[in-house]
Amino acid sequence: MIEYFIPAALKFSFFKHLSKLVLTVFLVSCNGIEKEAYVKVADMDQTASFVGTASCIECHQEEYELWENSHHDEAMKIADSTTILADFNNTTFTYKGVKSSFFLKEGDYYVNTQGEDGNYSDFKIIYTFGFTPLQQYIVQFPNGEYNCLLTAWDTVEEKWFHLQPDLDIKHDEWINWSGGSQRWNTMCADCHSTNLQKNYDLSSGVFNTTFSEINVACEACHGPSGAHVSYYKEQEENEANGVLPPELYIGSSVPPKELVDKCARCHSRRGNLTPYFDYTGTFMDHYFPRMLEEPLYELDGQIRDEVYVYTSFLESKMYGLGISCKDCHDVHSLKLKKEGNDLCLTCHIPDKYDSPEHHYHAMNTDAALCINCHMDGKLYMVNDYRRDHSFRIPRPDQSVTYSTPNACNKCHTDKSAKWASDFIVEKYGPTRADHFSDHLLKGYMDDNQEFKKVFSSKEYPEIARATAIGLYVNSPISYEDALDLTRYLNDSSILVRNQTVRAFETIGSPDFAPQIVPLLKDSVRAVRISAAHYYNVIGKSQVEHLEEFKLANQEYMTELEVNSDFPAGLHQLGVYNQSIGEIDKALDFYSKAVKEDNYFNMSRINMALIYYQQGLVDKSEATYLKIIEQEPEYSYTYYMLGLLYYETNRKDKALEYLASACSKEPANANASYNYALMLQQENKNSEAINIIDKALESFPNNERLLYVKLLSEINLNQQNRAMNTCRLLLQINPTSSDYNQILKRLQQGS
Template sequence: MINYFMSNKNRYSIPFWLHFVLLALLFAACNGIEKKEYVNIEEGFQNATFVGSASCIECHRAEYDSWQNSHHDQAMKIADSTTIIANFNNTTFTNKGVKSSFFRRDGDYYVNTQGEDGTYKDYKIIYTFGYTPLQQYIVQFPNGEYNCLLTAWDTLEGKWFHLQPDLDIKHDEWINWTGGSQRWNTMCADCHSTNLQKNYDETKGVFNTTFSEINVACEACHGPSSSHVSYYKEQEENEAGGILPPELYMGTAVAPKELVDKCARCHSRRGNLTPYFDYTGNFTDHYFPRMLEEPLYEPDGQIRDEVYVYGSFLQSKMYGLGVSCKDCHDVHSLKLKKEGNDLCLTCHVPDTYNSPEHHYHKMNTEAALCINCHMDGKLYMVNDYRRDHSFRIPRPDQSAQYNTPNACNKCHSDKSAEWASDFIIDKYGPERADHFSDHLLKGYFEDPEEFKKVFSNKNYPEIARATAVGLYVNTPISSEEMLDLTRYLNDSSIFVRNQTVRAFEEIGQPQLSSYITPLLKDSVRAVRISAAHYYNVVDKSQVEQLEEFKNANREYVTELEVNSDLPAGLHQLGVYYQSIGDVKKAQEYYLKAVEEDNYFNMSRMNLALIYYQQGLVEESEAIYQKIIEQEPDYSYTYYMLGLLYYETNRTDKALEYLEIACNKEPPNESAFYNYALMLQQLNKNNEALTVLRKALITFPGNERMLYVKLLSEINLNELNEALNTCRTLLQINPNNTNYIQIFQRLQQGTL
């Protein structure tokens, strides 16, 4: 599925369906033949085709039988009496006033519910989706779309329920079941079927999605196997001729970290870079995972939104020590290899860890299970409990200080985090093992310099290091710090290199462009794409004639086109065409994004600015007002509208909207600055100071705000306060001649 969703609509909680346990690995070696050497994988796949799981049964009966009825086998099925679990015997379910009726007609299964136009219609169920703890049902639409109902069947309790019970969803919203967020082709098909080709025609808005097998079958994990099957059909002749067998995509010799990356294709929150996965290259040649950032993760890296295991597992010591998916999960049935603590005790010493002296709970109880302390979890899709695979030690001391979750208080909900922290100190001592989360949290809430301690420490997980790079540049950094950051463009970690490129894009300093140029030829597609994106946003004049830029830019545009069935993808296409000066095409994509999702206001914000720049002031104002109608608490819209009124000489309305912007979320530095500056220009210096004092609580050390504050204090003859403010400015920028002159004159009393 595509996990690349971006929106300003804060109430979105996008349901993604891929929640099955880890991908299968390798079938046993055919006929017990010892294979000392194989045909190169990528060469072998160039001519191989998909032949279906039935071709595997003859040699791999045990593996096939184990796979049958697994989550992979049940990932998707044709809807019929053998696959549908729910009660379609004239049952009904109502959520937020919308009634869904489930029934059978002529041997087929139907739902009568509210459609995209607000009227009730009968829809035929085409496919089932998953089977436990919930099963969803898929309906076909005329343009090749298949959409999942938001009403699902609870297979544990045997009842209908709604996947978004807390939201009031309008029939024409993107997050409704008829909208893009529930579109199988876009959001989930890639990981629920074998050899999935999305085949979206963006110009016509039509899908021609195909697959080789409807579910996650043998070749979904092992790749197209025609060469493999053909070899063993003529095994004796091939061996006699010295022909070596072609290797499958997931072989027995796959190294642990490589295996995890192969499973990550479907078990991660990530974005698509290519039209389809062709079993060549590595994970980051086709996808790029989301980092440990809010709102997907807690500030310490624990799971918050649906992130599908990979990003969590990369944080763990187990991953660092070479543990992989197959060490805990059977590769075909996907079941755990052992139950309870027995699985953990495969590696961990029983007497040390499986005892009250370690966990301080009564033996043979739920509280004494390792996973309940070290793999806390959350419910997703209402009833699907998934565990955090970062395998972390509970840290209620962090909870007490930073309000992060911890496993202790999950059970002891009647106690405080301080109580749990004191208990741990009493039983385990006051010292906690070094963990990257300590520095991430301090970086978030105290000192951004702590982020540097994370990304500079190669002993920390690479996903944590890369996350820290991105967070580090969210606050201003000096030119020396920027220069120091350039060395991470050469980091051995793909994630760190990639996030460093993105960080320099965020900084937006074209004088650093020469450091990015080598990454246009990086060995990994994701990094090349980020480098091309950097130049499109910051400055491509230096590289646009370089062949490596042209190649990387083609990959970048392909990525944009691959995601053009998402409003975020349409928006990014608009940004791209705007960056190359094709404003007309940019407008077309922004309008398409809004048509796809009426609440996709990032595109409306860009459209409003374009219209204003074209002299269409009324059209621009109307768009800003529409955004305010939909998102009345979003600060940036009021800010932009305030600037529009200021630049069209409507001073009173400019002041009104800038003041509102300063009292909305998220805190908007530019709104405070411009509002205070306007007040100062109108000789309302006391009001300006009130605004600035409030702003500097949220944005301490902000140089331009402090400068406006200094001028207002001088205007009001508050010279002692002005002297202190100027002293602060000199600490921030000691070489600024203007500050030096003002400071000297304040000391001399000549102002």
């Protein structure tokens, strides 16, 4: 009888890992004058460099008139008869059994609706938020919170509607209007106000949010202008003395890519790194943008969720060629500079592109508009149509192969993607221009090395390269591949450097810790924070004595504190304290995250693991069961509970829950691996092979899964199948002496 060696790395993997949080990104999800009675206005003596819009008008009357009544100007107003557009004349709107009544009382505007406690109350409307195509309404809570109602006014069709019509929302959920997801201080104010400082106190749960001007006024973009105004009040004297005028944060001569970087702080899906924006440094000195990944983006990088333009624009050839926001939009009115195809034809040759020979549609129709083929869009907040700024060429051929959306079938809904693809081939030829999305899609579906083709080439946009690095390490890579990845720690792109640091955190090996040290002194704060985060996860012993680590780690701690008004921010504080052995503090932060959002089960998972480690098995089990009650289709919880039952010698229940984990989403390779091993222990090798084969559909060429399959085939004396599986393992790991030994013995028929 042959003894088949099982490599240590492939043995049963029970409770060998700790749940940890990838940097969570928080979003502005609202539409965009001060009133001291409602929000404490920042004392102008303390913010003397902010002088207000009135100080700009004298010299910039034309710009002011363009800005007035723009989306920036109307981002937020005091609620009164001149600003409220909705019908508050004793109207009602009912959403899934919850009735909201809108009325006037003593000249003020009110809504009677269900609050956080489930009871109906009158809430005074303090502010309007935005003005077209919808307007939201804001109420105040005692702890300094201001929340946006989820019942909004459609300013085009003039009717009430709900912003989340597809969700069943309970009154105490975080995503309800009275929960954190609609909190102005947290979700909206940073991009809808001027000189906004959130001022959240974690210990008391109180906000003392301040601002200079509550809408997006002149200094929101141009920066504090006190020195600018002072200079021009004494212009002649200053010029006579050779004094140069002070630069504004955004002036008239900002280079294109720098302008995009500056606009990005509000026109992006991003997380905050600092307590407030102080108009210094780059975008990534204050924020971290999301990559082109699900669920925010389609697999090819097209927009899916609300991402606010920046990262999609970084995908475009236009950005690479030096086109910026101001080439299409008037920077003060925000309106397009020209209408229809005339805007595109400012740069593109009319006879070549604005003709049926190019677009094959009737002239002067919607179908012939450039934007409808190259800037497909989506509705957000029910009625707000926003276009994808990646300016891509439609690729129905990708739709055929990968089920990605395409602009052709957005209009031709009665036709198939194959029809659209064939039409493209007929009219434009069989060859499509190379695009990074070709390799991203192949990387997802076929070959992980396709991601490397994207991040290794500077011909592709930096956002695509950075995204590809993160996707690359989501699957196991060899030591040699990881070593090759270190070169991108020195990449000229901030996004690529930052994502490479995070990639090494995902890899999880301390072997590369020395190569990360220089990033602790990177010129950009986001990269320094990522480097500090890496050492907090991998281990700090090599760097905790270094001054650069202490400084970067303090920036990381600031980032954690800044986001402590989010459930995910509280969770991250829990992860940090857990990593340094402060278990009681970690449990406290996890508990606060769950209190803030009763469905924030990422924290419950970590709590359950801690309870198990503390010997509180019953409490751990109850916590996992609570998650399953709330999220019955989430595979990971069944997997963890199955491991718990195995470790506590309840093998029947372990088999039950591991089986469930293998049938739930998302697909879980570890669950299939462990379940198959248990089936082998029960001498159910055929069942084990069935489980592995199903898992291999989602995780092809997974070494651990294939090894378990090999063992079962050997146990069943399936020599030929075992040899085929062993040869496949040798293709994956050709230097393995164990696999070579097994194959040799199989060939000998021993």
